[in-house]
Amino acid sequence: MAQTQVEKKMSTKKSNQVLHKKNKTRPQEKSLPLPKELLRSIYSLMLKTRILEERLIKIYKAGEAFFWIGGPGEEAWGVPLGLLCHKGQGPEYDFFHLHYRATPTLVAMGMPMIDAVRLMMNRSTDPCTGGRNFSGHYCYPQWNITPITSPIGIQYSLSIGTARVQKRHNSKGITIVSGGDAGTAEGDFATCLIWASRPKQELPILITVQNNRWGISTSYSTQHGEIHIADRGKAFNIPTHVINGNDPIETYIKLKEIMTYIREKGRPVLVEAMVSRLYGHSSASGTNFIPEEDSLQLFEQKLLKQGVLKEMEITEWKEKFELEGRQAQEQVRQEPAPQESDVWNHIYANNENGDWRNF
Amino acid sequence: MANMAQAIRMALHYGETHLGVKDIFGEDVGEPMGGVFTATQGLKTSWNTPLDERGIIGMAIGIGLAGERCVAEIQFCDYIFNTIDLLKVAGNTLWSSNGQYPLSIVVMTPVGAGIHGSLYHSHSLDGWATRLPGWKVVMPSTPLDAYGLMLSAIEDPNPVLFLKSKALMRVRGAELIPGEPSDEKKLKSMIDAPIGDRSQWKPQWPQLEKFMIPIGQGKVLCEGNQITVVTYGRHALLAHKVAEDLLKNNRLSIEVIDLRSLYPYDWALIKKSIQKTGRVLFLNEDTEVTNFGEHLAYRATQELFYELLARPRVLAGKQLPGIGLHPNLEEASVPSAKDIQKILLEIAEEVP
Numbered sequence: 001m002a003q004t005q006v007e008k009k010m011s012t013k014k015s016n017q018v019l020h021k022k023n024k025t026r027p028q029e030k031s032l033p034l035p036k037e038l039l040r041s042i043y044s045l046m047l048k049t050r051i052l053e054e055r056l057i058k059i060y061k062a063g064e065a066f067f068w069i070g071g072p073g074e075e076a077w078g079v080p081l082g083l084l085c086h087k088g089q090g091p092e093y094d095f096f097h098l099h100y101r102a103t104p105t106l107v108a109m110g111m112p113m114i115d116a117v118r119l120m121m122n123r124s125t126d127p128c129t130g131g132r133n134f135s136g137h138y139c140y141p142q143w144n145i146t147p148i149t150s151p152i153g154i155q156y157s158l159s160i161g162t163a164r165v166q167k168r169h170n171s172k173g174i175t176i177v178s179g180g181d182a183g184t185a186e187g188d189f190a191t192c193l194i195w196a197s198r199p200k201q202e203l204p205i206l207i208t209v210q211n212n213r214w215g216i217s218t219s220y221s222t223q224h225g226e227i228h229i230a231d232r233g234k235a236f237n238i239p240t241h242v243i244n245g246n247d248p249i250e251t252y253i254k255l256k257e258i259m260t261y262i263r264e265k266g267r268p269v270l271v272e273a274m275v276s277r278l279y280g281h282s283s284a285s286g287t288n289f290i291p292e293e294d295s296l297q298l299f300e301q302k303l304l305k306q307g308v309l310k311e312m313e314i315t316e317w318k319e320k321f322e323l324e325g326r327q328a329q330e331q332v333r334q335e336p337a338p339q340e341s342d343v344w345n346h347i348y349a350n351n352e353n354g355d356w357r358n359f
Numbered sequence: 360m361a362n363m364a365q366a367i368r369m370a371l372h373y374g375e376t377h378l379g380v381k382d383i384f385g386e387d388v389g390e391p392m393g394g395v396f397t398a399t400q401g402l403k404t405s406w407n408t409p410l411d412e413r414g415i416i417g418m419a420i421g422i423g424l425a426g427e428r429c430v431a432e433i434q435f436c437d438y439i440f441n442t443i444d445l446l447k448v449a450g451n452t453l454w455s456s457n458g459q460y461p462l463s464i465v466v467m468t469p470v471g472a473g474i475h476g477s478l479y480h481s482h483s484l485d486g487w488a489t490r491l492p493g494w495k496v497v498m499p500s501t502p503l504d505a506y507g508l509m510l511s512a513i514e515d516p517n518p519v520l521f522l523k524s525k526a527l528m529r530v531r532g533a534e535l536i537p538g539e540p541s542d543e544k545k546l547k548s549m550i551d552a553p554i555g556d557r558s559q560w561k562p563q564w565p566q567l568e569k570f571m572i573p574i575g576q577g578k579v580l581c582e583g584n585q586i587t588v589v590t591y592g593r594h595a596l597l598a599h600k601v602a603e604d605l606l607k608n609n610r611l612s613i614e615v616i617d618l619r620s621l622y623p624y625d626w627a628l629i630k631k632s633i634q635k636t637g638r639v640l641f642l643n644e645d646t647e648v649t650n651f652g653e654h655l656a657y658r659a660t661q662e663l664f665y666e667l668l669a670r671p672r673v674l675a676g677k678q679l680p681g682i683g684l685h686p687n688l689e690e691a692s693v694p695s696a697k698d699i700q701k702i703l704l705e706i707a708e709e710v711p
């Protein structure tokens with residue numbers, strides 16, 4: 001399989017070469033499933049995401065924000081996705097229709113922590129929504145991150161449009177849509193399967209479901225008769241995969257293969273990733289740590305055992321990310337709030353008047 | 360003269376050849392039918408979708424997010440209701456993204472009663488449509504207006520709902536579309552698909568010209584100085600006819616305004632007319648409770664209270680769960696010429 005942009009960057013990195021020289025004779029390295037620097041990078045991005053989300057939860061608990069929702073427990077899934085995408089603006093690059101647990105993907109793509117804090121604290125500096133929307137509802141046109149919205153499932157219906165444009169452009173860009181398990185009961189999920197698999201009109205969409213087995217308080221087992229959600233793709237001749245979304249190595253390897261397939265064939269694939277939900281649904285359900293399988297812990301142990309990481313480094317990285325989060329919060333506190341008159345901004349393009357009193 | 364279906368078809372042809380429209384789609388919109396009202400026959404970018412309204416609106420929003428232009432159709436507005444949250448999303452995308460994601464998309468859909476359509480081919484959408492901030496809403500009453508408004512809708516950087524009165528699809532106007540051949544039969548032979556096998560058929564498009572009607576601009580259908588009627592769609596034609604009769608038979612001078620754009624709406628035109636007449640009727644066929652006309656009547660009351668000579672009236676469809684098929688039922692449900700005449704005479708007689 002061809003190297004991804006990230007892997008190429010990693011293998012030519014100076015530090016990497018130095019490291020390799022130093023530890024020339026380490027036996028495990030040969031048996032590592034992915035380049036060592038890539039593993040370290042995935043880990044550090046997962047860690048950064050977790051620390052960021054925990055910072056956001058602290059902000060909520062301190063009463064400095066109204067609501068928190070996010071992606072702790074989906075790092076092993078979301079970080080590889082962010083690393084593997086073709087990042088840019090327009091149909092030549094990948095389009096994203098994500099849901100509100102996408103922080104790992106955004107962090108992996110390069111979103112600075114402070115942006116998530118600005119969104120969390122509804123500042124006018126919030127680049128995604130200008131203080132209008134909840135945490136986790138990202139929007140970055142420069143990376144084709146289309147607005148994350150609240151109505152569950154609708155992103156599946158929107159994704160077919162960007163994919164159609166990519167198809168028309170004969171582009172290597174693909175459309176990536178993700179959502180939760182409970183939301184697949186919405187008709188939009190069926191819409192996506194049907195429109196993505198029209199004969200001779202197949203669309204280049206990576207259709208993903210992050211199955212954490214919960215929709216707020218309703219258990220998956222009480223509402224779903226299908227064995228795997230992914231099985232629904234089979235009726236449409238869509239290739240399907242169920243993967244362990246708590247394993248970043250499995251996720252990275254499988255996603256890389258699948259995304260290459262979609263780019264080359266221009267056809268959809270449905271992936272169901274089994275993930276955890278580590279702080280409950282949202283701040284509405286208390287935001288306390290729930291002892292489910294924790295991909296960050298598991299990955300950390302693995303990398304320590306294989307000598308890919310040292311305890312010392314972990315401590316250093318943690319401190320670095322903690323500091324970044326704390327400083328972000330302090331800075332954002334000082335940043336301006338949206339003004340009352342801002343409600344009338346951007347109802348129509350070019351800030352054309354949206355207030356009927358002025359018609 | 361083109362009928363409204365032909366006018367829309369020609370506008371869409373202009374859109375796909377000159378204004379960057381890449382997709383015109385909906386149920387039965389592509390070959391062989393070209394739309395249930397034939398408004399999309401012969402277009403090179405038209406295609407048939409699955410029978411899935413949410414998918415149609417989702418597709419349109421997605422195309423808009425990718426920065427391209429499209430015109431989507433919901434076959435009858437009676438079937439648009441399961442997409443209402445997607446319409447809301449389309450309307451709030453620019454706002455919620457803090458100005459970052461404009462959606463230059465058009466959704467067109469046939470509206471209203473008047474074709475013996477019974478419960479599910481008679482709905483109106485204007486009331487609902489004007490409750491979708493972020494959308495512009497247009498509703499032409501003549502083929503030329505349909506042509507000019509469609510071109511403006513396509514070029515507009517915002518989502519635009521293009522409401523087409525079902526009952527007007529075969530109605531012809533008094534004005535030629537720029538580039539349209541003056542012979543009706545000739546136009547038909549050029550752009551109407553033949554009955555039967557169409558697989559070999561290709562339209563011959565006239566050399567159409569760009570003609571835009573700015574969104575937000577109403578039009579005075581007939582001048583008058585005693586009562587203002589503010590309306591749109593098929594009721595604009597109906598009101599015009601009633602006004603002519605009342606002038607002839609009762610010497611009542613009525614000014615009829617065809618709003619053409621519901622949002623944004625031409626308040627300057629309405630205001631000027633009411634200031635002249637002091638009496639106003641807001642007329643449409645959507646259900647009467649929480650009706651768009653009520654908003655306009657409220658505004659007229661607030662801003663022009665001391666200039667009014669009579670209570671502003673709203674004449675609209677009755678607050679019924681549907682339109683019944685039998686003509687007695689249908690006529691009792693939406694404003695008829697008789698109803699319009701009656702209320703205008705009442706307004707005229709009101710003494711302040």
Ligand SMILES: Cc1ncc(C[n+]2csc(CCOP(=O)(O)OP(=O)(O)O)c2C)c(N)n1
Binds near residue numbers: 150216
């Ligand atoms: C259309 C709609 N219905 C209900 C809600 C309220 N709601 C928010 S999240 C949620 C559960 C979603 O569960 P799932 O799709 O599994 O995603 P998860 O939160 O588990 O990641 C519900 C019911 C909503 N936002 N949108």
Ligand SMILES: [Mg+2]
Binds near residue numbers: 210213215
């Ligand atoms: Mg879930």
